Every structure is written in structure tokens, then in C-alpha cells.
Amino acid sequence: MLTGLANPARFMAVSRPLVPVLAAAAVLLLAVGTWLSFTAPPDYQQGNSVRMMFVHVPAAYMGLFAYACMGGASFAGLVWRHALADAAAKAAAPLGAGFTFLALVTGCLWGKPMWGAWWVWDARLTSVLVLFLLYLGYLALHAAVEDETRAARASAVLALAGLINLPVVKFSVDWWNTLHQPASLLRADGPSVAPQILTPLLVMSLAYTCLFGALWLLRTRAEVWRRRARSVRRAPAMRATLAPEAA
């Protein structure tokens, strides 16, 4: 499956019909999810502000998911030197950064009514912030190296270093949090979430996943097209002639 898709022509053929299908699924699921989000009963503690969760939690999850996709594509690009994998990693980065940014913004908006402050150094929010910084580093490195192949390889190494570091970051931030403040006031997504809350959460998560899938494929396809346009076969600039062997 993967090796088949690594062929750019095959990828382009398979992904073409997939984009509208995923996009349609995303729109449908977003509509249903939004409707469910607003019909869910208000939380007895948080009131209506619990609805922010339906935007925030899937966004944070997508930020992480996109980083994993980017890391996987980077690994494939480094090991098998596939131009398609490079294109896929590059295409995933701004999407993941966007979802992570959305999670940060909605986290702030949610935090105001919940904690009375726009920003609280809560373990989850801090981890998401570090994830956002990792994305910024990736995007900055990709932009700063001029040669395309070199930029792709350098950023792939960085993405993998970040991916390996991410669980340690998560652990260290959680651990730091327990040192500095008592257990969080809020465990909205703990094990005992009511089904009225869980259903819209799952639908919204699925909607975000479809949206990411559609956008990722679209951007990867655009990247492949861009590279094709640039590498339109031009005759080599130089001609090499080797003098005949001396007698």
C-alpha cells in the first residue's frame, strides 16, 4: 500500500477523488457536530462555556496527530529518500501549526470563564504551547534553507528529534505541574464523561480528522504539482567531453 503510494503518479491518481470525498465528510460531520455541540446540555459546573471544549479538544488532538503524520513522512523521506514523503511532511506542517494555534486560542477563551484568566500555566496548555514552538522551529528552518532538498532533509531531522522529545516534554511538563500546583481543578475529559458530551466530542474529532486529511492531500498534491512545474525537463547546462586516452 505505502510502497504503491510512494509512486507520485499513483499517489496523484488515488488522492484525486479522495480529496472531495474527505472534504464532503468533513463538512457533513462539522455540521452534525456543531448541532450536537449546541444541543448538548450545559455542564452543571461550567455552564455553557463547556461548549468551547468541542472546538478546543479536537484541535489540540489534531495538532498532535498532524505532528505524528509529519514525523512519519519525515522518517520516510529520510530513509527512502522519497520526494513525495518530503512534500507530505512539508504540507502537514502549516496545517498542524494552524490546529495547534486554534487549540491555544480556544484554550485562552475557555480559560477566561473557567479560571478567570486568559492564560494559566496548566500542564495541558503548556504542552500545547511547546508543540506550537516545535512547529515554529520546523517552519522557520524550512524557510531559512534555500536549497529545497537540503531544507527538506534538515527539517525532517528536526521533526524526528521533536517527535522523540515530545513524550519527554509531556512527561516533564505534567511532572512540573504537580510540583507547582495541586491537581488541576478541571478534568472535563476524565474517564467519567457523560455521553451527551462524549458524542459531539467524537463527532467533532472525526470532522477535524477528515478536514485535516482533505487539506493535507490537497496541499501535498499542490506541492507535487509545484515541483513538477519547476522540474520541467530542461537540457543540462553543460556538456562534458573527455579527451581520448593518450597513446
Add this chain to the structure above:
Amino acid sequence: MITAVSAEALALDRGGRRLFEDLSFHLRPGEAIALTGPNGAGKTSLLRAIAGLLRPAAGQIRFASAQGPIEADEARASALHWLGSADGLKGSRTAAAELRFWSEWTGESPVRLSGRGGPERSGPERERTTLDSVLDALGLTSHAHTEVRRLSTGQRRRLALARLLASFRPLWLLDEPLAPLDARWRTRVGEMMHAHLDEGGLIIAAVHDTLPIGARELRLEPA
């Protein structure tokens, strides 16, 4: 030790453009190739590709010994001397310290040549005398304890060339080896290359004019 280097249907890209393609050559012991062509023709890129510093867009570079093919990484790690357009020397260190460091870095070749003449090259106990004689061969004895930053451009180039003699490696890849040298030193370095070829060495050098040795010319020019 390597006895042959060959390129097969080699193509190189630079900055997203195809420099040249379908380049093949075969180099045997005692042979030299002079790479010529205008600025930007890709002489340095070709040398870097042979040295494994640049990945070819297509084609192969192969190394072989008398026993058969050698893994390219292995050949490059043990049998190749690189002299780039930059000397790779540190201004704050003395000429002798730099030469000693690089001779330690490139190390001994596993196979010794029974070459005629030239400095004795085996045995750590003789290392000091070897390095002294190498400095002497390149006219740097009186500058052995001079900081590299105080050397002239030509002297620095000679110190870089001294690395080629400080440890034996059969394949020399040289980028403009003679550029900053005066007529007398061009002749002397030419003799040095001759001696290397006589010992069974191989040389590929990018030059502006011609090499003072009998080399086949590989010309890169605008198509």
C-alpha cells in the same frame, strides 16, 4: 588500496538545475584527469560528488581495488585525499600542529606502497620525522611553529598540499591546487604529483589552465 575510480552515467544538479548528465570515465593507477571549464561549469561539484560530499542526481561512482569492487564509503574513508578550494586550516594554530592533526585524522593507509623515494610513511615512532620531512618538501620548515594566520596565501596552500604527503592515500581530489602558487612551486608540486602517479596513485584535479603532468582533459563547457 584503490586501483580504479569510475563514474557511470553520472548526472549532477545544482540549485535545482541539471548541470550535466551521462558523464562516464574510468581512471586507473598512475593516471590523472584534469577537469577544465569556465567558472560555474560544475568542476567543484563533480569533485564533491566523487568525494561523497554531494549526492549525484543519477548514475554511480565506483571504486575498485586489485581484489575487486570496494564499498564507496569505505574507499572514501580510507583511500581519498581531499584538497578543496578552501584550505581548512585554523588561523590560531601553528603549521606543524595543523599538519599533525590532519595526518592523524586521515591516518595510515592499510596497504603500504613500495614506492620509490618519498618520505618513509610507516610507524608512529617515525611520525615526527615524517612530518618534518613533509614540511621540508613544501618549503615550510622555517614556518613550522608559525601560526597559520601569519602565513601568506601561497604558504597556506603549500601547507594544505603537505597533508597529501603526510599520510598515504591513493586517490587525490584537488580543487585548483596550483592557483596561488608561484612558478617555482607549481613546478615542485607538479613533481610531487608525478611521484604520486609513479607510486600508483590517481589524481583528479580541477584546474584553470593545464596540469604540469600528463593528464587527460575532461572539459565541461556550456552546451
Add this chain to the structure above:
Amino acid sequence: MSARRPTPLLALFLRDMQLAWAGGGGPLLAGAFYLGVAALVPLSAGASPERLAAVAPGLAWLVLALASLLSLERLFEPDWEDGALDLLAQGRAPLAAVAAVKAAAHWCATGAPLALLAPAAAVALGAPVRIAGPMLAAALLGGLAFAYLGAIGAALSLGARRGGLLIAVLVLPLLVPPVIFGAAAVEAAAHGGPWLPSLALLAAYALLAVAAAPFAAGAGLRNALG
């Protein structure tokens, strides 16, 4: 081969140590930067002893991380610029080993002297004197993690525009765990609490960085060559 002959990697280590101290005294510069920023802390946060004492250990630790990071910009760049990296790539040692040895030399030349300054800076900012031992240990271990993680950033940003700032942007998110573990150890020591567990976590992380980071840095060096 005789045992007296230094191996190539040892020769590289000694060369880098000598280069670090020759011309300009890079380690002294990093130390001066450290003291300079530490001196600005009371000027910006207020010099009242109780306020300083509350933030002193954490800030002394943070400034140490910044000083280590800034000194990394020139870890590979000179060798890359003057062609020495091309030659280092032609040795028997892989580039990952080159990166590991150069980061180790950097730590010995710059990280260790900075670590010696760290307890002094913390105490000068008003931390209790009992912090000195844990602070030194944390600074030594943390410096090791900073040097090896920083080597990844330094190798990857070779040849990129705006190198220095870029290294910081690449490496800062990676530095989160060692900064947290080290700060926890130092804070605990300041309050007379158990600082050894945090220090053990820092040591584990530093070992992980020493073991894994050279491969990423070596790949970065290879990529920068061609």
C-alpha cells in the same frame, strides 16, 4: 599501531579544546554574558532580598541555559566555512562521531566553566549558600544536555539565513525537559527539600541526549555538505 598514537577522535577533541581557548577566549565571553545578564536580574525584577530570593535559583538556571545556547552558534560554523568539515567527512569516523566529539569538547571548554559560575551567580542573586552543590551538579549535567541538543540545532542551521537566532528557535522547545528537571532540583535545594530525584531525572535526560543527539547532528552535518 602504538598505543601512544592518539586516535583521530582524541586528536579532534584536543584540537577543538585548543581552538576554543585560542583567539577571543570564547568560554570567557560566555561567562561574561552569563554574569552580565545575571546582573540585570535585580535591576529589572527589583533588588529587595525577599523578592530576589524567590526567583534567584530559577533565573540563575534559565540564564545558564541561554548562555549555553548562545555559545553554540560557532560550534560547527567555522569548520563548515573554512572547508575543514569537508576534510573531517573523509576520515574513518562517521560524522555522528565528529558531532559527538565536538559537542563534548564544547561542553568541556564552555559548559564546565559556565557551570562553575552558576552557583556564584545564584548565591549573588540571594539564593541560600546550601544551593551551591546541587546547582553545580545540575549545571554540569544540564550543560551536557544543552550542548548535545544544541549541536542538533547548530548542525541543522548551517548555511541557513539568520543562523544564530534560528538555532535558538530550533533548540528552545527541545530544552523544555532539562530546564524543568534542573530548575526543580535547584528550587528543591533552595528550600532544603529533596533535590536528588530531580537531579536523577536530569542525568537520565542528559544521557539520552548524549546517546541520541549525535545521530541527528551528524545527519545535519552531512546535509550541510552537499
